[in-house]
Amino acid sequence: MCGLLGLLTTDGTSDDAVARVDSAMHCLRHRGPDEHGTWHDGDLVYGFNRLSIIDIAHSHQPLRWGPPESPERYALTFNGEIYNYVELRAELAEKYGAQFATEGDSETIVAAYHYWGTEAVRRLRGMFAFAIWDTETRELFLARDPFGIKPLFLATGTGGTAFGSEKKSLLELADLIGIGTELDPRAVEHYTVLQYVPEPETLHKEIRRLESGCYARVRPGGRPEITRYFEPTFPVRPFAAGRERDRYREIAEALEDSVAKHMRADVTVGSFLSGGIDSTAVAALAMRHNPNLITFTTGFEREGYSEVDVAAESAAAIGARHVVKVVSPAEFAAAIPEIVWYLDDPVADPALVPLWFVAKEARKHVKVVLSGEGADELFGGYTIYREPLSLKPFEYLPKPLRRAAGKLSERIPEGTRGKSLLHRGSMTLEERYYGNARSFNDAQLRAVLRDFRPEWTHQDVTAPIYARSAGWDPVARMQHLDLFTWLRGDILVKADKMTMANSLELRVPFLDPEVFRVASQVPLDQKITKNTTKYALRQALEGIVPPHVLHRAKLGFPVPLRHWLRGPELFEWARAVIAESGTEHLLDKAAVGRMLDEHREGRVDHSRRLWTVLVFMIWHGIFVEQRIVPDIQEPAYPVEV
Template sequence: MCGLLGLLTTDETTTDTVARVDAAMHCMRHRGPDEHGTWHDAHVVFGFNRLSIIDIAHSHQPLRWGPPESPERYALTFNGEIYNYLEIRAQLAEEFDAQFRTDGDSEAIVAAFHFWGEDAVRRLRGMFAFAIWDTETGEMFVARDPFGIKPLFLATGTKGTAFASEKKSLLDIADVVGIGTELDDRAIEHYTVLQYVPEPETLHREITRLESGSFARITPGSAPLQTRYFEPTFPVRPFTPGTEAARYQEIAEALEDSVAKHMRADVTVGSFLSGGIDSTAIAALAMRHNPKLVTFTTGFEREGYSEIDVAAESAEAIGARHITRVVGPEEFAAAVPSVIWYLDDPVADPSLVPLWFIAREARKHVKVVLSGEGADELFGGYTIYREPLSLKPFERLPKPLRRAAGALSERIPEGTRGKSLLHRGSMTLEERYYGNARSFGDAQLRAVLKDFRPEWTHQDVTAPIYERSRGWDPVARMQHLDLFTWLRGDILVKADKMTMANSLELRVPFLDPEVYRVASQVPLDQKITKDTTKYALRRALEGIVPGHVLHRAKLGFPVPIRHWLRGPELYDWANETIEQSQAGHIVDKTAVRRMLAEHRDGVSDHSRRLWTVLCLMIWHGIFVEGRIVPEIEEPIYPVEV
């Protein structure tokens, strides 16, 4: 787990170019405080910050490897972990007599690429973003894992192409690459609606992201040629009478195997633990491989906004040592600028902040943690996935009647029972479901954004994804959409950035190819019922997850900003953020002040919209104005943790 930066130049590299790349690595030193290294040749400069997890004494990067006749043909820089690296090394040694100089997973990637070519990425079980430079062909191959667990930013300019684990590093060498740093107005509008910047966009027009499940080939002077190698589908395999127990066992075995492989490390592995079924399942299975497992939970003092008690009960039930961290409103607000600096682009999810705090606490005890991200998208865990069941009667209505129901809903007063049902029932799935977040409606967006463009909508993002799932059942289509939007735009961004901010590696066993394979075959009636979600997964985890969690309703990770923004905890802080912001050319500060006042007075709940705008203002203050300078500590940790 590390931070990488690479530059492929159209001209020959110079001493100054190497020095600039080396200096640009400093702003992501938190991703790899154990080692720092660079390598270059006539056209390429690689920079690397290493967080040593596997084969600590060796596997240094940038790494050189090649077959016996050309032992340094390739140069690799790699961020992530390959959990089946032992099996890959053994297979390559048996089939091709591949030779290795280390005991790590990095060489497995290069050797796999040498012998299998681009098909190597389909054989990797893990999380990764890597670049391989072939010194003989003069071609760069970069790739990202199927679900987008690890980030990779790209920029191609007049002087070459650069890529990095964090956008900050690319901004530091923008002139070296030959790119501008202008903002992308459309990406800003997408962020404001969705609360995250959807891939492949970033808020800087000339910097993008390599999409999840994709690779690219790059040669000097040419833009990257990208190819999608993984497209998640849901080839449902119905449960036939008498096969239920076997299918549940298949799910349990796939998850147990994934956790076992995710426990591979030469350092201590812990686990995040909430009050939910997903993280509890991961922790319970991890205990089978480490009876001294340490689990970590964060929460708040406010009643109804903490899962600390449930998590503590779960930890006791599975026998884990448990550590908690309670976050108060003052330290919450003080941490926001640092959190946004680490993010690169804003993500208006308040749970980022407590995650940052618990990651800091966990790093005192372990170097790797497991977590439960991805289970909801794969097994049908979000409550909103039950919506198609409640709206099914509307599907039988002729389209004119559905539209009439929508028109009627517009005339019904806010808060009236049935208004929302009529409104949602009048729309198609593509029209009503954006993914798991929507901060602003069009009218609200028009009032807040100075340069509101009605032609820029969420459908810029969702329409191409929906096109690929035509003919599927509605829940599978929602899951598929969330894999490309909410999961990789919010969930995995906060998981990667908040843990790596504290030099902590986070692993997500649910997002494993084998777990995905069995999950994708689960039929609709085994995902969603009238009483629960993730039905098949819950059945599979009987005997693994404690009973008090197994059938508990999903709470999510609520943060009390709705209350804090109305009171002394955050109201003054929010008002000061608005007043000091110089982003008035992007957002109408008068409209934002009005929203804050209405929220304080209880006229309307604007908490999500306010948080979205406040995060954008703070981001602008850091990355555009330079007015806000977060306090970023030097990451100094003992290697042996």
């Protein structure tokens, strides 16, 4: 695990380029405080910060490897973990006589690339963002894991191509690579609607992300040539009558195998634990490999907004030692600027705040944690996935009647029963569903954004994804969409950023190719029923997850934001954020202030929209105005002796 930064120059490296990369690495210290350094080779400069997890005494970066005839042909810098590296090493040694000088997973990546070429990325079970420099062909190969667990930012200008684990490190090199730092107005609008910036965009126009499941090849003076190597599909396989238990067993075995491989580490591994089925399943399976497992959860100083009691009961049921962090409203507000600095781009999901605190607490005890991200997208866990069942009668209506129902809904007063049903039923799936984050509608956007463009909609993001799932059942299409939007734009961003901010590695066993393989075959009636979600997964986890959790609805880390923004906890704080923000050219601050007042008076619940704007204002204050300077307590590098 590490924070990586690289620069492939147009016309050769210089001492200044090496020094600039080295300097920019300091804003990534949190991602790898155990080792630090730079390396260069004519056209390329690598910077790296290592968080040592596997083969601690060796596997230093950049890692050099090559076949016997050219033993240092390749140079690798790598962020992530490969969980099947033991099996791959054995296969490479047996088939090709590959030789390894370390006991880590990094050499496996380079050897696989040498012998299998770009096909190697399809063989890797893990989370990764890496760069391989071929000193003979002078070609750089960049790759990112199938689901987007680990980030990789890219920027290409007249001076070359820079790539890194965090955008802020590329901003430090903007003038060196010849790119501007202006904002992308379309990305701003997308963020406001979705609560996150969708891949491959960032809020800076000339910095983009290598998308999940993609690799890129680039030569000095050229632009990255990007190829998608992984496209998640849902080849549904109906459960044979009387053989349901066999399929449930297959799911359980795939998850158990994934957790076993995710426990591979030379440091202590703990587990996050909420009151839901996903994290409890992971923790329970992890206990089979570490009877001394420590679990972690967080809650708030407000009754009814905490899963602390359920998580503690779960920890006791599986026999884990349990650690709890309770967060006050004052702590919550005070942490926001620092959290936003670590995020790079704003993510308006308040759940990332408790995640930040529980990660900080966990790092006092362990260096690696497991978590349950991805289960909902793979097995059909979101309540919204039941929407196609409730709207199915509308499918039998002619299109004109459906549109008429939509027009009728517009004339029905807000809050009237049936208004929402008519509105949603009048639209196609592609029109109504754009992921779990739905913040502003067009009318609300027009009131808040100075440069509202109605032609920039969520369909910029979703239409190409929906086009690839034509003909699938509606829930599979929603899952597929969420894998490319909500999961990699929100869930995995906050998981990576909040844990790595605390030099803590987070592993997600559900997001494993083998787990996805069995999950993708689960038919609709085994995902969503009239009374529950994730039906097949719940059946598979009988005997693994304690009964009090097995059929409980998912809550995660609920945040009492709606109440806090109405009361003394956050109202004055929010008013100050709006007043001090220098975003008048982008946002109608008076309109935002009116939203805050309406929310306080209880007339409308604006909490989600307010939070989206407030987080953006703080982000703008840090990265654009440079008016807000968070108190970043970055870890120190080890002292060399």
